[in-house]
Amino acid sequence: xxxxxxxxxxLEVFAICVFLLYISPIVLVVINSAKHSGDIVLNPxxxxxxxxxxxxxxxxxxxxxxxxxxxxxxxxxxxTVGSLIxxxxxxxxxxxxxxxHKSRFSTLVYFMFVAAMVIPFQVVMYPLxxxxxxxxxxxxxxxxxxxxxxxxxxxxxxxxxxxxxxCGFIKGIPYEIEEAATIDGCSxxxxxxxxxxxxxxxxxxTVIILNGIxxxxxxxxxxxxxxxxxxxQTLPLAxxxxxxxxxxxxxxxLTSTFLAILPMLILFLFAQKHIIKxxxxxxxxx
Amino acid sequence: xxxxxxxxxxxKRADRLTYMLFLAPALLSxxxxxxxxxxxxxxxxxxxxxxxxxxxxxxVGLQNYINSIKDIRFQYSSMITIVFALINFISVNVVAxxxxxxxSSKIKGRNIYRTxxxxxxxxxxxxxxxxxxxxxxxxxxxxxxNYGISxxxxxxxxxxxxxxxxxxxxxxxxxYAGYIMMIYYTALQNVPKELLESADLDGANxxxxxxxxxxxxxxxxxxxxxxxxxxSSFKSYDVVMSLTNGGPSMLWQGQAIKATELISVNIYNxxxxxxxxxxxxxxxxxxxxxxxxxxxxxxxxTKRKEIES
Numbered sequence: 001x002x003x004x005x006x007x008x009x010x011l012e013v014f015a016i017c018v019f020l021l022y023i024s025p026i027v028l029v030v031i032n033s034a035k036h037s038g039d040i041v042l043n044p045x046x047x048x049x050x051x052x053x054x055x056x057x058x059x060x061x062x063x064x065x066x067x068x069x070x071x072x073x074x075x076x077x078x079x080t081v082g083s084l085i086x087x088x089x090x091x092x093x094x095x096x097x098x099x100x101h102k103s104r105f106s107t108l109v110y111f112m113f114v115a116a117m118v119i120p121f122q123v124v125m126y127p128l129x130x131x132x133x134x135x136x137x138x139x140x141x142x143x144x145x146x147x148x149x150x151x152x153x154x155x156x157x158x159x160x161x162x163x164x165x166x167c168g169f170i171k172g173i174p175y176e177i178e179e180a181a182t183i184d185g186c187s188x189x190x191x192x193x194x195x196x197x198x199x200x201x202x203x204x205x206t207v208i209i210l211n212g213i214x215x216x217x218x219x220x221x222x223x224x225x226x227x228x229x230x231x232x233q234t235l236p237l238a239x240x241x242x243x244x245x246x247x248x249x250x251x252x253x254l255t256s257t258f259l260a261i262l263p264m265l266i267l268f269l270f271a272q273k274h275i276i277k278x279x280x281x282x283x284x285x286x
Numbered sequence: 287x288x289x290x291x292x293x294x295x296x297x298k299r300a301d302r303l304t305y306m307l308f309l310a311p312a313l314l315s316x317x318x319x320x321x322x323x324x325x326x327x328x329x330x331x332x333x334x335x336x337x338x339x340x341x342x343x344x345x346v347g348l349q350n351y352i353n354s355i356k357d358i359r360f361q362y363s364s365m366i367t368i369v370f371a372l373i374n375f376i377s378v379n380v381v382a383x384x385x386x387x388x389x390s391s392k393i394k395g396r397n398i399y400r401t402x403x404x405x406x407x408x409x410x411x412x413x414x415x416x417x418x419x420x421x422x423x424x425x426x427x428x429x430x431x432n433y434g435i436s437x438x439x440x441x442x443x444x445x446x447x448x449x450x451x452x453x454x455x456x457x458x459x460x461x462y463a464g465y466i467m468m469i470y471y472t473a474l475q476n477v478p479k480e481l482l483e484s485a486d487l488d489g490a491n492x493x494x495x496x497x498x499x500x501x502x503x504x505x506x507x508x509x510x511x512x513x514x515x516x517x518s519s520f521k522s523y524d525v526v527m528s529l530t531n532g533g534p535s536m537l538w539q540g541q542a543i544k545a546t547e548l549i550s551v552n553i554y555n556x557x558x559x560x561x562x563x564x565x566x567x568x569x570x571x572x573x574x575x576x577x578x579x580x581x582x583x584x585x586x587x588t589k590r591k592e593i594e595s
């Protein structure tokens with residue numbers, strides 16, 4: 001028994017070491033965001049002498065005139081939230097029909113959504129840009145370098161996995177509930193809005209988390225659809241612009257990365273359980 | 287009777303219309319954002335398309351594919367992608383499985399550890415790459431200088447072709463292992479405790495319990511984790527872009543190439559930097575085919591495993 005206890009103590013010491021090593025990159029970002037560039041180069045490991053520098057750096061990043069970091073923050077929020085709304089709305093509606101209205105057509109559509117999950121963004125991106133240009137002219141809505149274009153693109157790319165996950169969940173809801181509502185005189189719209197949608201709440205949280213993390217952090221799609229040097233840019237684009245504009249100015253670069261990951265860290269602290277559960281479930285299902 | 291029948295069918299028709307309206311937004315956005323560009327892309331890869339819509343282009347058959355395969359830079363890129371994918375795949379899964387075992391043991395604070403290991407997964411690839419660039423270029427060298435470890439002080443990870451690949455693996459593992467750990471962890475929680483306890487009483491040691499009970503019980507988690515890491519390794523782009531930007535340059539078969547230009551970076555450089563749009567598109571189609579093959583193999587293995595169990 002004592003031998004076992006020894007093993008456990010050893011394992012605990014080992015775990016602490018691994019843990020510290022594992023989170024050290026994040027700690028390094030935080031402590032160096034509170035230093036001036038010269039101090040970072042001299043001693044990146046030391047604790048900052050004055051945490052007030054953190055706010056100086058944040059102010060410098062946010063008010064920077066070449067990169068427009070604060071407007072990127074707003075753009076990222078608009079694009080992420082806007083895309084999540086359309087993805088959840090469209091995907092729940094579609095999934096409900098695909099599960100409840102079985103036909104050869106719905107099977108085909110479902111199969112198409114699932115099969116498209118293998119398509120890497122690289123195959124689609126260049127034709128997408130040229131096609132969005134034409135479609136935008138045709139519809140008289142600019143789809144390139146604009147919010148509608150970015151949100152529309154994310155809606156399309158987020159659809160496959162979301163529909164798939166909602167379908168899996170709706171299959172588990174007993175049909176009798178809907179029948180009873182129909183007999184009571186509910187229209188299809190009412191059945192969906194008042195019965196199905198509230199029941200989908202847990203899976204909606206999962207889908208929002210999965211898509212939200214992806215959209216917030218995504219780089220290639222905004223690079224293609226929003227383009228370089230645009231007034232509308234997302235945070236990952238802004239961070240990479242920062243690096244381009246301030247080579248080796250690690251105080252600015254690290255503070256900009258700190259600000260970019262901060263919302264995710266805060267969100268994670270609040271919704272940790274949901275996020276972990278959602279992401280693992282999402283992986284296992286798809 | 288006839289009247290009743292008529293109202294029924296008209297109601298059915300109305301329902302069908304509602305159904306179509308429900309399906310339309312999802313279907314339309316999918317078709318317009320993925321399906322149309324996807325088929326355009328396959329067609330463009332067979333032409334001399336330049337990316338400009340107005341100017342015409344001609345059908346050139348498989349010329350772009352032939353040019354790509356003959357291109358030494360593309361050959362190296364394909365090779366290094368496979369090398370990277372394999373090393374990264376092994377590294378992520380070994381680390382992830384070890385971490386999963388660690389956080390499912392009886393140690394104190396295991397929930398905090400689990401959270402910490404998962405955290406890097408929330409950081410976007412671009413940002414994550416810059417953080418590691420800072421670590422490799424400044425932190426490690428500073429540690430080496432301050433503590434007199436000459437090996438660290440004189441190792442420049444990002445300027446040595448082989449070490450740069452290793453740097454990508456380290457950053458990639460840090461990003462992904464926590465996520466894969468969660469998949470293993472969830473599966474480990476479902477292994478019946480009684481089974482392990484009775485094996486313990488029968489005299490099986492820790493290794494034997496792991497080898498003969500735990501691992502066989504969580505086989506499905508392995509398939510999922512292996513597939514996820516493999517396909518994400520093949521598609522790696524963001525981290526490469528910000529950590530090494532494809533560099534450093536090196537000579538390979540008498541030609542200057544970029545040492546960590548993985549296939550997705552090569553696609554971008556071919557099309558956007560060298561302006562060979564159609565050729566870049568052809569390379570993207572080849573990446574797609576490889577991914578399809580990988581996922582078909584994965585699904586068939588999963589199916590077989592499910593039948594066995």
